[in-house]
Amino acid sequence: MREGEDAIPDLLSELQARGFKRSYHQGSAEYLELTGAFRTSEGPVQCRLEIDRTFRQPPRIFLTPVPDKLLPVAPHLGPNGQLCYAAKGTYVFDIYDPVRQTLALISRAEQVLDSLMKGEMREDLAEEFFAYWGECSCFMDVEGEETKPLQVYSCDYKSIKAKAFFLTDNVERTSKKLTVLGGEFEQLNACVFLISSQSNPRPSLESWPPQNLGQLLKWQRALDHRVPSKILKKIRSVSKRNVEACMLVISSPGFKYGFMVAMPTKQDRKFLRKRSMGNQHLYPLKILQVAIIRVDDKYLTERNLPAAPNLARLKITIIGCGTIGGYLAELAVKAGAGTIGGHLELIDPDRLGPNNLGRHRLGFGDLHQYKASALVSEIKRVMPSANISALSCDARDIELADPDLIIDATGDESLGYWIAGNYHRNKPILSVWIEGGGVAVRSLLNYSGSGACYRCLCDYNRDYAFRSVKEEIDDVFVGHGCEELYVPFPATVSLQAACLGMEAAMDWAGPNRLPTLRTKVISPEFTSGSDDCCPVKRKGCPACCN
Incomplete structure (x- = not known):
């Protein structure tokens, strides 16, 4: 070589x-x-x-x-x-x-x-533009058609030693995100305008980057000759107002970018008018390049799922915030649960114990806290604006708040029977569980009154039908004395169960609703007992046939 x-x-x-x-x-x-x-x-x-x-x-x-x-x-x-x-x-x-x-x-x-x-x-390669543009960042948290008045905040991040702007149409929603980021935030005395362009931007090869409004207008004229007049019209409309700055966001076919114009003081405006005519007195105004970065919930949800179904706008209830439910709740929020008008409800009566730490989404700082409420706090760091609530009680003691989907992540067979018996007629139920000491993970989706419910499947399994593996699975417990017994398996098994359940939930949200029973064998010592399929309702099932 x-x-x-x-x-x-x-x-x-x-x-x-x-x-x-x-x-x-x-x-x-x-x-x-x-x-x-x-x-x-x-x-x-x-x-x-x-x-x-x-x-x-x-x-x-x-x-x-x-x-x-x-x-x-x-x-x-x-x-x-x-x-x-x-x-x-x-x-x-x-x-x-x-x-x-x-x-x-x-x-x-x-x-x-x-x-x-x-x-x-x-x-x-219009995206290459941001390699040449952006003295600072502006996080844009705007939903809908961007027709509401926009407010801009100056943000000073102490943790990352950087300054940026936040653009929003909903202060309450955006403030939740700002609080998580930390630092100091201050609303600017600035006007915000959105301007459409039919051309994706490219850096000018004559004078770059533009330092003032005149240079920027010349550059924009080479891209789209209609944009400079739009910019001047917006700036003129506020030139006599008592505003410190004017932010303009250019919406091109590929993405948005922007700039901030420092507006002259009242004395400066008089001085500039004496020296020049027309719009030329605006040309010397200094500009600040701004890279527009979307952080709205729709973008965060759909960025990795373009044109694919997600869980936004839906009401979802997860029962069980243990080793499966903790990871499943976070995956659900990242798929849109609790956003854009949706709601995610977490139900679990237990507190986090030391024996949970090795495989739970929560950590040491949450010891002895109710799992459901601690999980809400943790997930709100991931998606601050998500609409999530916690109920630290047994699901059998309450009436569920009319969810679109119920997810049973408890792994409790008895509770699974109860959920199937009480909600199978009018609510889709997704059950997710781990078999044995992490031998396999499974999920079963029961549509409203159709197909096998969780109790049906358990009875099928006792008759050696639709089993996860061909071999017998021995019960394995750890514990001694009065310590609570638990089944040992690593966090990787919990994650795989959560992922399997989330795949089924995403298919439920979209057109692909088959198969309803899914199995993934984890242990190499076992062989698959059945293919993914759609078991039918078991005749005489005490949970779903009454």
Whole structure:
């Protein structure tokens, strides 16, 4: 294998054959610099190559100068003329053949440049814009159609030593998120405007980044000629008002980005008008680049589930906040439970004991606390605005608050019978449990009055039907004296049970509702006893046939 400097002579020879020359002045010891030209259908384009001498990074390529045809903005070009030609993850740099790999990447760069010169790829890689934009972040917590008045807060995070803004249409909801983040928050005396654009942004290759409103308007005019007039109209509408700043959020086809304009004082406004006419007195106003980052509940829920069903807007009750229910509750919230008008209810009468700590979602700081209420507090750190409530009581002592889905995560067979008998007629019931000492995990979804209920399945199992494994499962307990007995298994089993249950819940929320009985065998010493299927109601079941 040729490594580092050993491969440089061979690479130089190949590049010289392509018309590149080693630069007389080498800017850095880490890079080998060469100058030459890329061949395109529009003619040669001068460029500078910077080759990583260790071959750990792909070649850096700069156009010197940027052709007039690509000004003032162009995709895949940074403001300093650097050409972006290969996204990370789209290539594997072969350390055993660095010369051939480097030449292949340079050829790819030449192809990309040729496409740019022909006017192609105009909408490619709009996301690269945030590599060049954003002096600070603005977290946008806005739901609905963004028609409500928006308020902006200045946020000083002590924990991460950073300053940012929060944009919201619901102060009560957003304040829950701000409280979890910590730090100091202050509402700004600022107006907020949303402006639509039909063009995704790209950095200007003439003057970047824009320092004042005049430079920003010139840049926006090159992207979408209708946007500058919209910006000026909004700023003029507040120029005579007593506001300190004006935040404008540009909604492009791909994403949102924004900037803050520092509005002049009353004395400055008079001075500026005397010096200039029309809108020109606004051009010197300083701007602050703002990267808009969505943190609304809809985005947080759907970001990892695009166009897929989720648990938002639904009323869900989880009975049992133990080793399964703790993880299941968190997964449910991350899938949208308790958000956008939904509600998640957690029910468990027990407190967290030391024997729970090795496999529970809660930790040492929650010892002797009621599991349900402690879990609500913990999950609200994950999703502060989620609508979650806790009942620290036995589910048999209350009337459930009309949920869309009941999840039994207790693993208590007797309680499972009771839930099936009382709610099977009009509520879907999802049961999730662990068999033996972590031998297998199972879930059963019983739709309102149809299919086998949890009691049906237990009776089937006693008759050796629909069993999780073929082998017999021995009861294994740990404990001595008056200590409570419990079944030993690691937290990984609890997590797998929760995941299996969540997959079934997500399928219930969407069009895919089969199979209703699912099994995952955990222990390698056991073999699967039945395939995933849809058991029918057992004739004469005392829970669901009365």
